[in-house]
Amino acid sequence: MAQSFQFDLVSPERRLAEMEATEVQIPGSDGDMTAMADHAPTITTLRPGLLAVTHGGGTDEFVVVGGFAEIGGGVTVLAEQAMPRAEVTQEVFDALLGEARKAEENAADVDEAAKAVADVIAVGERLGLAARG
Amino acid sequence: MPSLKDLKNRIESVKSTRKITKAMQMVAAAKLRRAQDAAEMSRPYSERFTAVMAGLARAVGDSEGAPKLLAGTGSDQVQLLIVMTAERGLCGGFNSNIAKLARVRGQELLAAGKTVKVLTVGKKGRDALKRDFGDNFIGHVDMTEIKRVGYEDARRIAQDVLSRFDGEEFDVATIFFSRFESVVSQIPTAQQIIPAAFEAGEDEGTSTLYDYEPSEEAILADLLPRGVATAIFSALLENGASEQGARMSAMDNATRNAGDMIDRLTIEFNRSRQAVITNELIEIISGAEAL
Numbered sequence: 001m002a003q004s005f006q007f008d009l010v011s012p013e014r015r016l017a018e019m020e021a022t023e024v025q026i027p028g029s030d031g032d033m034t035a036m037a038d039h040a041p042t043i044t045t046l047r048p049g050l051l052a053v054t055h056g057g058g059t060d061e062f063v064v065v066g067g068f069a070e071i072g073g074g075v076t077v078l079a080e081q082a083m084p085r086a087e088v089t090q091e092v093f094d095a096l097l098g099e100a101r102k103a104e105e106n107a108a109d110v111d112e113a114a115k116a117v118a119d120v121i122a123v124g125e126r127l128g129l130a131a132r133g
Numbered sequence: 134m135p136s137l138k139d140l141k142n143r144i145e146s147v148k149s150t151r152k153i154t155k156a157m158q159m160v161a162a163a164k165l166r167r168a169q170d171a172a173e174m175s176r177p178y179s180e181r182f183t184a185v186m187a188g189l190a191r192a193v194g195d196s197e198g199a200p201k202l203l204a205g206t207g208s209d210q211v212q213l214l215i216v217m218t219a220e221r222g223l224c225g226g227f228n229s230n231i232a233k234l235a236r237v238r239g240q241e242l243l244a245a246g247k248t249v250k251v252l253t254v255g256k257k258g259r260d261a262l263k264r265d266f267g268d269n270f271i272g273h274v275d276m277t278e279i280k281r282v283g284y285e286d287a288r289r290i291a292q293d294v295l296s297r298f299d300g301e302e303f304d305v306a307t308i309f310f311s312r313f314e315s316v317v318s319q320i321p322t323a324q325q326i327i328p329a330a331f332e333a334g335e336d337e338g339t340s341t342l343y344d345y346e347p348s349e350e351a352i353l354a355d356l357l358p359r360g361v362a363t364a365i366f367s368a369l370l371e372n373g374a375s376e377q378g379a380r381m382s383a384m385d386n387a388t389r390n391a392g393d394m395i396d397r398l399t400i401e402f403n404r405s406r407q408a409v410i411t412n413e414l415i416e417i418i419s420g421a422e423a424l
Contacts, residue, residue, distance in 0.1 A: 010178045012284040012366050013171070029355075030346050043185060044346040045355050067354060070185055072343070078181055080284070089393060 003037035006074030007053055011082040015064060023054035026069045026077065027119075035071045042071045046079060048100070048119040050126055061085040063123055067094065075105060085127065093129045096120050137409065140402040151391035155225065158313040158384035165316070165377035171282070172313060172370040175177055186353075186360055187331040193349050200350075202357040205328035206304045211248045213271075213303035213327075214239055215294065217310040217368055218258030220277050227311060227319060227381035232261035234321040235309045239266055239298060250303055254290060254369075258309075271302070272397045282373055287366030294365075295358055298327055310368040311375035317382050321373035326364045329357060 007021035024035045027049025033042075047063045066080035083092070100117045107113035121131045135143075193199055216235045219229045235258070238247050251266045253259040254274040263270075274290055276282075294306060305328040311319040324330075345352055 008177070010181065012175050012178045012287075012363060014174045015177055028346055033346075040344055041342065042344040042346060043189075043352060045352050066359065068185070068352065069183070070343075076181055077180055078185075080362075 004055070005037045007055075008074065008076045009051070009053075009064075009079065009082060010077070011067075011079050016082050016084065017060065019053070019055050019072075021053045021055045021075070024052075024069065024075050024077075025052040026075075027051060027064065028069070032055070035069075035075050039071050039075075042069075044069050044071075046077070048096070048116060048123055050085070050123060051077060051079075063088050063096075063127075065120075080120060088127060088129070090129050093120075093124050093127070097131055135405075137387050137402065137405055140398060140405060144398045144402060147391050147394050147398065151388055151395065152214065154384045154387040154391060158381055158388060161224075161381040161384060164363065165374065165381055168370070168374040168377050169280075169313070172374045173366070175367055179363050182356075182360065183331065186305045186356060188343070189349060189353050189356070190329065190331050193211055193353055200354050200357055202298070202327055202361070203329050203353065206301070208304045209247070211299070211303040211305075212242050213250045213251065213252060213294070213306040215252045215290075215306060215308045215326075215365075216257040216262060217255065217308060217372050218253070218256040218261070218273075220256050222257060223383065224376050225386075225407060227379035228255075228257040229261060229308050230319075230321040231311055232258050234323060236262060236265055238307070238309075239269070252294070255372075271297075280364075282369045284362070284366050287369055288362045290365050291358065291362035294327070295361060303327075308365065308368050308395070309339035310372045311379075313371050313374040313378060316378040319379055324368070326361050340374050 002022040004020040005023050007017065007019055007024055008015070009017040022036065026035060026044065027032050027047050028044040029047045030044065032049070033044065035042075045068045046064055046066060049063075051062045051064045053062070055061045062073070062079075062082055062084055064077065064079035064082045067078045067082075069075065069077045081096075088096075097120050100113075100120045104110070104113040104117050124131055141165075150181050190203055193203070214235055216231060224230060239251070239262075242249050249266065250271045250276070251262060251269045252272045253262065253270065255276050259270070259273055269303050272293065274293070276286070279286055298306070299305060305325065307323050307325045309321065309323050312322045313319055
């Protein structure tokens with residue numbers, strides 16, 4: 001049995017998860033990383049993506065947009081927007097994508113904004129939701 | 134001396150006022166619970182956020198290329214006051230306390246020869262400051278339509294503020310809001326958000342050395358704008374809870390005052406009625422005696 005550690009996922013509006021986890025997959029802006037117990041202390045920003053938490057009872061997935069993760073004694077993910085996978089319906093996804101596209105229009109850094117849009121579309125593909133419009 | 138009918142009317146009208154204030158108090162109590170819950174839910178986020186930011190700021194703070202949002206523009210000539218108040222009144226000194234704090238600060242700054250710009254969130258603050266700072270208003274955020282403050286709202290305000298900062302419209306931004314202590318105590322507070330100010334509190338940052346991915350500077354550049362939104366969001370929530378708390382105690386007072394007034398008026402009414410009866414009796418008796 002893998003060692004467990006404290007995992008917290010909070011967004012500005014609510015605390016989504018607070019549990020003992022054994023493994024957390026984090027969509028970092030420089031690439032995905034999996035944090036397990038005794039991971040080196042790291043702070044990374046997030047790109048829009050799927051965050052997967054493995055714990056005693058299985059795996060929970062969350063869609064996160066923006067924010068950062070802090071890996072220290074435990075893992076704390078502060079996401080600007082976060083929701084359980086089940087809550088991400090086509091409408092929610094459309095809204096996320098619309099937002100990313102709007103940000104792309106006014107963005108100073110075109111490459112980065114385009115990547116954010118691509119990231120959101122990639123999330124949709126993994127959830128089986130199509131990018132419309 | 135008012136007639137019996139006048140007194141009766143007044144008692145009735147005070148009674149209906151009491152009903153209204155009582156109802157408002159109960160509505161405020163229900164809303165307060167919601168607002169308090171919301172404020173508490175947001176606390177873990179803002180606390181962790183500030184802790185990490187403070188650590189980062191210490192690491193990067195003094196270097197040459199520190200972002201302007203952290204290091205400032207090197208001047209404090211143009212000051213932006215963001216005054217957050219409620220959309221509605223009847224909540225005791227809530228709005229006027231915030232406005233007063235902002236007014237005092239604004240006048241100090243003007244006296245020191247600074248340029249003051251005012252951005253108001255919520256109608257009441259705008260009304261209160263119009264006379265003194267009417268020429269300094271640069272914008273207003275209307276919250277009438279917003280029933281429940283969400284992070285989105287805070288982000289919209291933050292974006293507005295940040296684009297003004299990028300446009301070099303101001304050097305320092307301070308938010309004015311009311312910190313919720315308890316139902317009876319809300320503390321008007323001023324908090325500087327640009328450049329970001331961190332209290333040099335516990336030094337937990339030095340005990341753990343983090344790897345940063347991407348670099349510290351890039352993370353900071355990404356997080357600082359979010360920090361502005363986070364600060365505004367928690368201020369809005371604190372304000373929401375404070376407003377309802379203030380309204381609740383104001384309405385509680387009003388209800389009690391109305392009760393006292395009804396008691397006083399009822400005594401006066403009974404006395405007048407008794408006086409009228411006594412008068413009539415005297416008239417009858419003296420009439421009978423005269424026969």
